[in-house]
Amino acid sequence: MKLGFIGCGNMANAMMGGIIRNGLCKPEEVLAANPSAPALEKAKKNLGISTTADNTEVAKTCDVVVLSVKPQFYEEVIAEIRNAVRPEQLVVTIAPGKTLAWLAEQFGKPVQIVRTMPNTPALVGEGITAACPNENVSEASLDCAMRILKSFGKAEIIPERLMDAVVSVSGSSPAYVFLLIEAMADAAVADGMPRQQAYTFAAQAVYGSAKMVLETGRHPGELKDMVCSPAGTTIAAVRVLEEKGFRASIMDAMKACTEKAKSV
CATH class of the missing domain: 3.40.50.720 (NAD(P)-binding Rossmann-like Domain)
Incomplete structure (x- = not known):
């Protein structure tokens, strides 16, 4: 061929x-x-x-x-x-x-x-x-x-x-994930971790989490709850993400991406 x-x-x-x-x-x-x-x-x-x-x-x-x-x-x-x-x-x-x-x-x-x-x-x-x-x-x-x-x-x-929905959920979404990894690494650097090591930890965490969704077949919310121990560190972080509109910002960004795809 x-x-x-x-x-x-x-x-x-x-x-x-x-x-x-x-x-x-x-x-x-x-x-x-x-x-x-x-x-x-x-x-x-x-x-x-x-x-x-x-x-x-x-x-x-x-x-x-x-x-x-x-x-x-x-x-x-x-x-x-x-x-x-x-x-x-x-x-x-x-x-x-x-x-x-x-x-x-x-x-x-x-x-x-x-x-x-x-x-x-x-x-x-x-x-x-x-x-x-x-x-x-x-x-x-x-x-x-x-x-x-x-x-x-x-x-x-x-x-x-x-x-058009595919454009936002997978075609453009690697950029969102890269932003997330970069932000996670920046925070780790602020806490004293060397930058290259911070990228490795952040990227592997995202990769492993995605693999869990694909291979376990469990709902992402269920997997999130598995990490959130009562009165623990993770739920404290999740609370801040919810206060800052993390989910809504992702959805709004994807909506903008979909609308742009329709008009290209």
């Missing part, structure tokens, strides 16, 4: 890294296009992939084409490649706000399109990706898309109406 990426930014590199690391494609089977020569040089050096400055070359030569440019460039890029896209090809998109109907209109002909929303933990094989195929996608193409997406983490098929 020849896999092509139009766009070679952080998300594309995360996806390509996971795909290659998990053996779904060999480096020489991956072709990336980007107008920035330094970006291509970096990807070629780090991943061993083939590169080009020509988007049309990717569309002409690859079995699967991933559009990994920013949403504002989708119309321009699709106009450039649509005559080269073939019915048997699979096009994978990762842009928030660009619906299957909008994408079909841009191509102006039947195209197999899977709209997705991955996230950057794909870089370490722990991504989570939502996928939504259009009516032209064959069973074989959808299976191919899911194998690609699962090569760098988990992936689930969802109805398109939920895609």
